[in-house]
Amino acid sequence: MKILLISPYFAPFTGVGGLRMTSLTAYLQKAGEDVTVLKLADTCYDADLANGPHLPGPSYAEFTPSKDGKIPEKTMYPVIDRLCSETAFDCCLVSLGPFFTVKPAVYIKEHYHIPLIVDYRDLWLYDPRERKTLRSILGHKKTQILYCGQEVQLMKACSAFVTCTPRSLQIMERHYPFLKEKSLCIFNGYDMEPPREAEPASQEDGGAIRIFVLGKLSYYTSEGAETLFRAASALSHQGRLIHIYHAGSIENIQPILEKSGLPSEQYHELGPLPYDQAMEAAKAAHICSAIISYTTGLGTKIFDYIYLNKPIIAYAPPGSEFEETLKGAENAYVCQTAPQMEAAIEAIIRDGGYQLTKSLEFRQRFSREAQNQIYHQLLRKTAGQHLEEKEAPN
Numbered sequence: 001m002k003i004l005l006i007s008p009y010f011a012p013f014t015g016v017g018g019l020r021m022t023s024l025t026a027y028l029q030k031a032g033e034d035v036t037v038l039k040l041a042d043t044c045y046d047a048d049l050a051n052g053p054h055l056p057g058p059s060y061a062e063f064t065p066s067k068d069g070k071i072p073e074k075t076m077y078p079v080i081d082r083l084c085s086e087t088a089f090d091c092c093l094v095s096l097g098p099f100f101t102v103k104p105a106v107y108i109k110e111h112y113h114i115p116l117i118v119d120y121r122d123l124w125l126y127d128p129r130e131r132k133t134l135r136s137i138l139g140h141k142k143t144q145i146l147y148c149g150q151e152v153q154l155m156k157a158c159s160a161f162v163t164c165t166p167r168s169l170q171i172m173e174r175h176y177p178f179l180k181e182k183s184l185c186i187f188n189g190y191d192m193e194p195p196r197e198a199e200p201a202s203q204e205d206g207g208a209i210r211i212f213v214l215g216k217l218s219y220y221t222s223e224g225a226e227t228l229f230r231a232a233s234a235l236s237h238q239g240r241l242i243h244i245y246h247a248g249s250i251e252n253i254q255p256i257l258e259k260s261g262l263p264s265e266q267y268h269e270l271g272p273l274p275y276d277q278a279m280e281a282a283k284a285a286h287i288c289s290a291i292i293s294y295t296t297g298l299g300t301k302i303f304d305y306i307y308l309n310k311p312i313i314a315y316a317p318p319g320s321e322f323e324e325t326l327k328g329a330e331n332a333y334v335c336q337t338a339p340q341m342e343a344a345i346e347a348i349i350r351d352g353g354y355q356l357t358k359s360l361e362f363r364q365r366f367s368r369e370a371q372n373q374i375y376h377q378l379l380r381k382t383a384g385q386h387l388e389e390k391e392a393p394n
Contacts, residue, residue: 001383002034002087004114005058006105007095010039014052014274016215016300020121020164020188021095022055027372028379029057036061036083038076048272076104084112090383091159093117099124102150106157115159115382121188123163125151126171128296155179159382162186162375167296167321186375188300189368190307201354202284208241208266209349211313212285214278214301215248222256224291224315229260229267231341236266240349245270245285247278282308286354287345290314296321306366309356311348313341329357 007021021037028035041062042050061079065072083089092114094105109116125144131137155161155176161183163169169185201210211232218225232242244262246253247270257264270281282288288305295317302322305312311331316322318336326332331351333344348354357363364370 001090004036004089004092006038008040011055012050012052013045015049023368024372024375025058073100073103089114091115095119097122102154106153109157116157117160118158120163123168126175129294164188165298165321186371188303189366189371190303191368201286205243208243210285211244211287211289212282213246213289217246218251221293226256226260227315227338229256229262230338233260233262234342247273247281287311292316303366306363311356313344328362331356
């Protein structure tokens with residue numbers, strides 16, 4: 001099976017945006033599939049996030065943004081024409097966002113009649129995250145008005161539509177009822193085979209309990225970050241010494257520290273680390289934490305935490321998809337107040353097991369291996385249907 005995969009962010013890019021398609025491509029290569037990857041040139045990536053290994057095996061084609069940097073799709077068409085004239089692809093998989101690939105994806109379907117699979121890592125026009133300022137509300141409405149026609153075209157053009165969470169799929173099917181016959185949820189998942197036991201936490205920091213936050217800390221809600229810090233501060237004053245570690249883009253945490261009363265020496269800013277280094281740092285923690293404000297959507301950190309098999313304390317709205325996904329894990333706590341977080345941390349310490357769950361089956365369900373297997377089946381089905389249509393008598 002010859003597959004054209006369009007993913008602007010791809011290895012050696014190590015940010016979240018490149019992990020899903022890089023992992024899938026590695027899986028497809030091992031399965032003997034012929035994959036051509038169209039991606040942004042490596043020079044377009046931030047240096048801090050372009051230091052991962054290249055993935056050997058696929059054929060590569062690259063594009064760079066136009067001179068103004070605003071309409072990069074224009075630079076994609078000549079590359080697409082060359083690739084599609086050289087190879088008879090059985091299907092095309094496009095990863096979105098970023099969403100400047102929408103028009104090129106429709107172009108491939110309309111001009112080359114290659115079956116198209118659309119993968120939405122995030123929702124675009126119907127992203128359900130709350131917008132708190134008038135400017136952000138009006139900006140989002142403007143985006144919907146400007147691009148609604150393009151998204152409708154894309155949804156109609158695709159042979160299959162994939163997104164990363166069940167609720168995201170429900171949102172898209174509600175706006176585009178015709179997707180119900182061709183849509184599927186495939187989780188992001190984690191990259192490695194899970195160990196049967198969680199790795200022991202570090203004994204440094206004078207025996208303190210280490211809480212680890214991967215990715216965004218106060219980005220979605222400063223109130224949520226303050227809630228975590230207040231819980232850690234209260235427990236520290238009760239004799240439970242708590243240290244918080246954050247691996248991700250550097251945020252202005254000092255005002256939150258001051259309001260919460262947590263001593264600054266108990267907060268450790270690790271900065272944006274390559275994925276493997278961030279995971280190594282997380283292995284030294286006793287507890288993992290997530291601070292989110294949205295009810296729909298799953299950041300990739302949830303899957304990393306499931307892999308690590310560390311207890312999870314999260315600040316999230318009641319009834320969130322984050323909470324729903326963790327149902328069945330014994331040591332997952334979703335909170336809305338500092339006292340709730342205190343009680344959750346205290347319960348984890350009291351139990352002393354420092355495991356998210358004893359169920360290996362629960363964890364394996366969310367591996368990228370399991371998700372890639374589902375994706376491979378979808379690709380083969382889509383390509384097979386296309387072949388049948390071509391061979392059918394007129």
